[in-house]
Structures are given as C-alpha cells and as structure tokens.
Amino acid sequence: MTVTRLDQGQRYRPRMAFLKKIETLMMEMQNPDTGIKTQTQTVTVASIPHAVTGNDIVQWILQRLQIAAEEALHLGDLFVKYGYIYPLQEPKNLTLRADGSLYRFQTPYFWPVQSWAADDTDYAIYLAKKNIKRKGILEEYEKEHYNMLNQKINYKWDFVIMQAKEQYKAGKERKKEDRYALDCQERAYWLVNRTPPGMLDVLEYGLDRVTDPNESKIMYYQQAILKTRVKSSVSLGGIVKYSEQFLSNDPILSGCLPSNPWISDDPEFWDLNAKLVEVPTRMRVERWAFNFSELIRDPKGRQNFQIFLKKEFSGENLGFWEACEDLKYGDQSKVKEKAQEIYKLFLAPGARRWINIDGKTMGITVKGLEHPHRYVLDAAQTHIYMLMKKDSYGRYLKSPIYKEMLAKAVVPQEGVKKRQVKLAVIVGTGLFGRRHLRSSPSPIILRQQEEEAKAREAANTVDITQVMSKLDRRNQLQKEAPPK
Amino acid sequence: MVKEECKALLDALNKVTACYRHMVLTIGGTSDSQNLREELKKTRQKAQELAVANRNKLTTVLKDKTVSKEDKAEFERLWVIFSTCLEILEIDMRRALELGHEFPLNVPKKHLIQTGMSGGTSGVAARAMSVQNMKYEAERNIDVVDLKDLENEINQVGEMMYEMEMKVNVPQWTVEAKQDPGAELKSTISVGASSIGMISVEENKSFCDISKVLAGIIFTAVLIIAIVLAVCVVKLS
Numbered sequence: 001m002t003v004t005r006l007d008q009g010q011r012y013r014p015r016m017a018f019l020k021k022i023e024t025l026m027m028e029m030q031n032p033d034t035g036i037k038t039q040t041q042t043v044t045v046a047s048i049p050h051a052v053t054g055n056d057i058v059q060w061i062l063q064r065l066q067i068a069a070e071e072a073l074h075l076g077d078l079f080v081k082y083g084y085i086y087p088l089q090e091p092k093n094l095t096l097r098a099d100g101s102l103y104r105f106q107t108p109y110f111w112p113v114q115s116w117a118a119d120d121t122d123y124a125i126y127l128a129k130k131n132i133k134r135k136g137i138l139e140e141y142e143k144e145h146y147n148m149l150n151q152k153i154n155y156k157w158d159f160v161i162m163q164a165k166e167q168y169k170a171g172k173e174r175k176k177e178d179r180y181a182l183d184c185q186e187r188a189y190w191l192v193n194r195t196p197p198g199m200l201d202v203l204e205y206g207l208d209r210v211t212d213p214n215e216s217k218i219m220y221y222q223q224a225i226l227k228t229r230v231k232s233s234v235s236l237g238g239i240v241k242y243s244e245q246f247l248s249n250d251p252i253l254s255g256c257l258p259s260n261p262w263i264s265d266d267p268e269f270w271d272l273n274a275k276l277v278e279v280p281t282r283m284r285v286e287r288w289a290f291n292f293s294e295l296i297r298d299p300k301g302r303q304n305f306q307i308f309l310k311k312e313f314s315g316e317n318l319g320f321w322e323a324c325e326d327l328k329y330g331d332q333s334k335v336k337e338k339a340q341e342i343y344k345l346f347l348a349p350g351a352r353r354w355i356n357i358d359g360k361t362m363g364i365t366v367k368g369l370e371h372p373h374r375y376v377l378d379a380a381q382t383h384i385y386m387l388m389k390k391d392s393y394g395r396y397l398k399s400p401i402y403k404e405m406l407a408k409a410v411v412p413q414e415g416v417k418k419r420q421v422k423l424a425v426i427v428g429t430g431l432f433g434r435r436h437l438r439s440s441p442s443p444i445i446l447r448q449q450e451e452e453a454k455a456r457e458a459a460n461t462v463d464i465t466q467v468m469s470k471l472d473r474r475n476q477l478q479k480e481a482p483p484k
Numbered sequence: 485m486v487k488e489e490c491k492a493l494l495d496a497l498n499k500v501t502a503c504y505r506h507m508v509l510t511i512g513g514t515s516d517s518q519n520l521r522e523e524l525k526k527t528r529q530k531a532q533e534l535a536v537a538n539r540n541k542l543t544t545v546l547k548d549k550t551v552s553k554e555d556k557a558e559f560e561r562l563w564v565i566f567s568t569c570l571e572i573l574e575i576d577m578r579r580a581l582e583l584g585h586e587f588p589l590n591v592p593k594k595h596l597i598q599t600g601m602s603g604g605t606s607g608v609a610a611r612a613m614s615v616q617n618m619k620y621e622a623e624r625n626i627d628v629v630d631l632k633d634l635e636n637e638i639n640q641v642g643e644m645m646y647e648m649e650m651k652v653n654v655p656q657w658t659v660e661a662k663q664d665p666g667a668e669l670k671s672t673i674s675v676g677a678s679s680i681g682m683i684s685v686e687e688n689k690s691f692c693d694i695s696k697v698l699a700g701i702i703f704t705a706v707l708i709i710a711i712v713l714a715v716c717v718v719k720l721s
Contacts, residue, residue: 023586026597027594027595027597030595030596030597030598031595032595035595038598041600048600048602049514049598049600049602050514050598050599050600051600104598104599104600105597105598105599105600106597106599107509107510107512107513107597107599107601108511108512108513108583108586108587108597109508109509109510109511109512109579109583110509113582116575119575121568121571121572122572128668131668131669132668132669135669136669154660154661155564155656155657155658155659155660155661156564156565156568156656156661157661157663158561158564158565158661158662158663159498159564159565159568159569161663161668162495162498162565163498163501163502163569163572164668165668166498166499166501166502166503167502167505167506169502169611170499170502170503170505170506170608170611170612171506173605173607173608173610173611174506174603174605174607174608175602175603177600177602177603178515178601178602178603181599181600181601182509182601184600185509185599
C-alpha cells in the first residue's frame with residue numbers, strides 16, 4: 001500500500017494566514033499604472049526583463065501602505081525572506097536593500113502555501129537536476145541533503161533520477177533567457193524552503209499539529225455569536241423594575257422594622273423573620289406575591305403554599321421539588337439512596353405520591369436513574385417547577401389561604417431607640433451595663449427540628465392513591481348496598 | 485516483451501509529467517496565456533490516458549501469479565515509479581487548479597506576475613504531446629471553462645490512486661533503487677556524447693561555437709598565407 005502524503009497538521013500551520021495578504025500586495029505591485037516600474041537585467045549576452053530595484057520596492061510600499069520608512073523596509077525584507085521576491089545579484093542573501101540592487105518576482109507556483117510544505121521528492125528532483133547541470137558540483141549542505149534523501153526515499157530514487165532527466169530535457173525546449181530565469185526562480189525557492197545552515201528559516205512554525213489549535217476557539221466564538229442577546233434597554237428596564245419592587249424590602253435603603261439589630265442590639269427583627277416563624281411579617285408575605293421564586297425561596301412561603309396545594313390535591317409537586325433540592329444539595333454519599341427513594345415515592349408507576357410529568361421527561365429521568373448523580377432529576381424538577389409556577393401560583397395568590405396569611409401577618413412597631421432601650425433595661429432589670437444577650441439556637445438543633453417537622457409532614461400527607469382507593473371502596477360499598 | 489512495453493509506457497508518462505510541471509510553473513507569470521491553459525489541458529489529458537494504460541498493464545502483470553521472482557521485483561519497482569509519478573501529477577494538477585482560480589486571464593483588474601519569462605511553452609507542450617507543432621483551437625475563455633474539468637480530473641486521479649492502493653499490494657519501501665546516488669551524472673555521460681554534446685552545444689551555442697569556428701577560420705587563413713609566403717620565398721630565392 002502506498003503511503004500517500006498525509007497532510008497531518010499541515011493544514012494547521014500557524015502564523016501562515018498572512019500569506020494571502022502578501023499575495024494581494026504582490027498582485028497590486030504588478031499593476032502597470034500603480035505598480036512598480038520594472039527594468040531589464042542584462043546577464044552575459046542575454047537580457048531578462050522585469051527586474052525591480054530594492055529602492056523602488058520600498059518606495060512603493062511606503063506610498064501604498066502609508067507607513068514609516070523603517071517599517072516599509074522591514075516589510076519588504078519579509079517579502080524577500082518568504083520567497084515572493086528574490087534578489088538577482090546576491091542570490092544567497094535574502095534581504096532587501098533599499099538601493100539599486102535588483103530583484104524579481106517569484107512565479108506563483110513557488111509562492112509559499114499554507115496547505116503544502118515543500119516536498120522531499122521535489123527537493124530530491126531539484127538536487128538531481130542541479131547535479132546534471134553543474135556536473136556534480138553541489139554545495140556542502142546540498143550534498144548532505146542529497147545523501148540523506150537518497151537513504152530516506154530510496155525506493156523513489158529511480159523515479160527521481162528519471163524525472164530529473166526529463167525535466168532537464170523539457171527545460172531545453174524553452175528560450176535561453178527563460179531557462180535562466182527558471183533556474184533563478186527554482187534556486188530562490190529552495191533557498192527559502194530548505195535553508196542552508198546559518199540562514200534563518202522563516203517558514204519554521206514549530207511542531208506539526210494533528211488538529212487545528214484554533215478549532216476550539218472557532219467553535220466557541222461561533223456559539224457565542226449564536227447566543228441570544230438581550231437589548232440593554234430591556235435588561236436595564238428589568239433592573240429598574242426589580243429595584244423599584246424590592247426597594248421597600250431592602251433593610252439598608254428603607255430601614256427595617258422594628259429596628260436594625262446591628263444598631264440597636266435588639267434581635268427582635270431576626271426573631272420575627274425566623275425561617276418557620278408562626279406569624280410572618282407583612283412585608284414578607286407581600287414579597288411572596290412578587291414572583292414565584294420569592295415564594296419558593298421562603299420556607300414559610302413554601303409551607304403556606306403546601307397547605308394550598310394539599311387542598312388542590314397537588315401537594316406531591318412541592319414535595320417532589322423539595323426532595324430534589326435535598327438531593328442536589330445533600331451528601332454525595334447519600335445520592336444514590338436518595339434518588340432511589342424519590343423514585344419509589346414519586347416517580348414509579350403506582351407510587352404513593354405520584355407526580356404527573358409528561359412521558360418524555362419521565363423517560364429521560366428513568367434512564368438517568370440507572371446512573372444516578374445529583375442532577376439526575378433536574379429535568380423532572382424543572383417541569384414540576386414550571387407547572388407550579390404557571391398553574392398553581394396564580395390560583396394561590398387569589399386563594400383564601402394566602403389572603404388569610406396576609407391578614408394575619410404582623411407589622412412590627414418601630415422599635416424604641418437605643419437610649420430608651422438602655423433606660424428600659426436599667427429600669428427593668430435594675431442592672432447597669434449591657435443587657436444579657438442570649439445566643440440564637442445552634443444550627444444543628446435547628447436542622448434537627450426541621451427534619452422532625454419534615455417527617456411529621458410526610459407522615460401526614462394525604463396520598464392520592466389512598467384517597468382514590470378510599471373513594472373506590474366507598475363506591476363499591478354503595479354498589480353493594482342497594483342490592484341488599 | 486512486457487517489461488519493455490511497461491518501461492516505454494512509464495517513460496512516456498514520466499516525460500509528460502515533467503512537461504506538465506514546466507507548464508504549471510508558468511501559470512500566473514508573464515508567459516501565461518490562453519495557449520498555455522490549452523496546452524495544460526491537452527497535456528494532462530494525455531497524462532491521464534498514459535496513466536490509465538500504465539495502470540492496466542502493470543495491474544495485469546502484478547496480478548499474474550506465473551511471473552518469476554526477479555521479474556516480479558522488477559515490476560514492483562516499475563509500480564513504485566508509476567505511483568510516485570502519479571502523485572506528482574496529482575499535486576501539480578491541484579496547484580494548477582488553485583493558480584487557475586487565482587489568475588483568471590480575461591479579468592482586466594488582475595495582472596500577471598512579472599516573472600521575467602517572455603517566451604512561450606509551446607516547445608514543451610509539443611514535446612509532451614510528441615508532435616512537431618502545437619495547434620491551438622480552444623475558445624477565448626478556456627482558462628475559466630477548463631477549471632471545472634480540471635476538478636473532475638483531479639477527482640478521477642485521486643480515485644485511481646485509491647483503487648490502485650486497494651487492489652495491488654506492493655509495499656513501497658521494499659523496493660530498492662537500481663540507480664545509485666549520482667547516477668544521473670554517469671548516465672548522462674553514458675547516454676552519450678549526444679546529451680553532453682547537446683548541453684555544451686546548447687549552452688555555448690551563441691558564443692563559444694561561433695568563436696571556435698572563427699578561430700579555426702583565422703588559423704587556416706594564417707596557415708595558408710604562411711604557406712604561400714614560404715612558397716614565394718622559396719621561389720624567389
């Protein structure tokens with residue numbers, strides 16, 4: 001099997017994108033009106049047209065690109081180094097001199113290309129041709145390359161020799177001047193692509209890469225372009241609305257009732273706003289009406305909402321949501337166990353508290369539960385969340401349960417000032433100095449209390465199947481009764 | 485017999501590939517023209533025909549089990565030469581396509597690169613097609629029209645190479661070259677005074693040859709005068 005030329009990574013030669021830009025400039029230079037003026041070069045008895053002086057090149061670049069003289073010289077020098085222009089009088093010295101020294105444009109075949117590097121077989125053919133022309137006189141490094149290639153591509157060597165001879169003979173069919181120009185072109189090409197030792201290899205680009213290093217960046221930017229963007233007017237409007245809505249709730253901007261505990265040393269504010277306080281403050285209850293996430297965030301709100309949902313026989317939704325949250329934020333070690341329990345309780349067909357989600361989501365969830373992780377129930381949780389938000393939330397806000405809570409809610413009195421508090425303390429306790437501050441209950445105890453409350457809750461839940469089975473039994477009894 | 489035929493076919497393909505390379509070198513330069521594009525088209529079509537002929541011959545031989553071991557090695561060598569030649573041809577064709585796209589000829593805004601070439605490539609094309617003179621019969625915008633054909637032909641060549649790889653199992657690296665490094669020098673000498681003579685005649689055609697002839701003439705003239713003078717002296721004395 002032949003080993004065809006793999007362009008492994010050649011396509012992704014970095015730092016080669018500028019080649020196209022140089023090519024456009026090259027083509028502009030050829031314009032008979034705005035390009036560079038050419039002269040003829042005389043070489044022992046022959047005269048070859050299209051020679052350009054270094055100075056002309058620099059001047060043209062200066063005028064076309066409007067850059068500084070130093071930069072223009074450097075840019076022109078790069079053109080020569082990359083092989084787009086080659087020097088005629090000092091062929092081995094690939095630099096641009098801003099004087100009368102002559103240069104010529106390289107034929108497009110020999111321009112450096114990003115997708116191809118100069119090939120070894122071609123180089124071998126070139127060296128063989130040079131051998132024929134110069135009757136064996138090659139430079140030292142060329143001789144080394146020749147021998148190395150002979151070993152490396154030995155199986156192609158017959159072809160190399162054959163092709164070199166044929167190319168040499170075919171070249172004779174051309175005019176002498178053209179042959180001379182061709183020789184110069186080829187020599188310049190191989191000087192650039194197989195640099196002699198001591199010369200800077202401009203086409204050196206580091207390691208070959210198998211994949212495009214820019215690929216991930218390209219993909220990222222493509223996705224970034226496709227992202228939906230919100231107009232700043234819309235997003236700013238949203239921020240303004242949010243600020244207006246929550247202004248009254250902000251303790252720093254609108255003060256808090258009864259008093260800011262950090263200032264007045266009075267923890268009444270925290271007591272009144274405890275997680276599962278009996279009677280919440282009015283501000284808190286009003287906040288639940290802002291949007292669904294506020295209601296869900298607040299444990300008291302959830303409790304209230306749960307009561308409402310139970311009345312509507314959709315209490316399992318919130319229960320499922322809470323269980324998912326527990327799974328997401330709970331112990332990693334308990335993830336599998338919890339996921340299984342949730343499945344048994346909420347998702348399995350005929351489960352005690354079966355939730356109503358569509359077939360597709362159920363399919364995804366069941367599949368995911370084969371390899372459970374924290375977020376395996378995300379799809380179902382989102383579905384239930386949206387269900388509650390769009391469906392139950394609206395009704396909740398109009399329900400008597402919410403209204404009752406709103407009516408019950410307490411508006412704390414503005415607390416007495418610090419000085420007055422101190423006076424009251426002195427009077428009340430008869431002690432001088434600071435009032436005895438009791439610490440709030442330990443979080444561990446609080447958590448235990450919560451868990452107990454949850455367990456009680458779970459035990460008390462009415463599950464749909466029991467209700468339905470009760471109804472069924474009643475119906476059956478009724479059916480059986482009449483025949484009696 | 486078969487070997488000679490194969491060799492002859494391969495030589496022909498080699499020649500055409502070399503000529504094609506010469507022609508592709510001039511695309512985009514000042515000796516580019518509609519004629520060149522037509523020459524390119526004809527040459528590569530000829531190359532394809534030769535390639536197909538070569539492939540058929542070599543595949544039949546290589547599939548033949550009755551061939552002796554040395555013969556088989558020889559044919560494998562020829563096969564390797566053939567596939568390398570085809571690779572080079574394909575690459576040149578691809579370059580020609582790229583350059584053809586970049587340098588359309590009839591667009592006034594796009595100027596050809598002033599590469600210093602002024603002569604045409606008709607000689608090379610004639611050599612490739614093995615004719616005396618090239619005839620040009622294509623339309624004016626062959627440079628654009630031809631590109632589509634070129635693409636198709638590149639695909640064809642690619643497919644042919646793939647098929648070749650699949651059908652014939654010749655490990656390339658086991659083939660040893662018959663020619664040593666530096667063989668091109670010896671072979672040109674052995675090929676005969678013809679080539680070196682041709683080289684020297686060609687290279688020095690314009691000056692040394694003429695000067696040699698001139699020197700010869702002057703020498704003989706001087707000799708004759710000397711002889712005449714000597715005769716006169718003898719006669720007079």
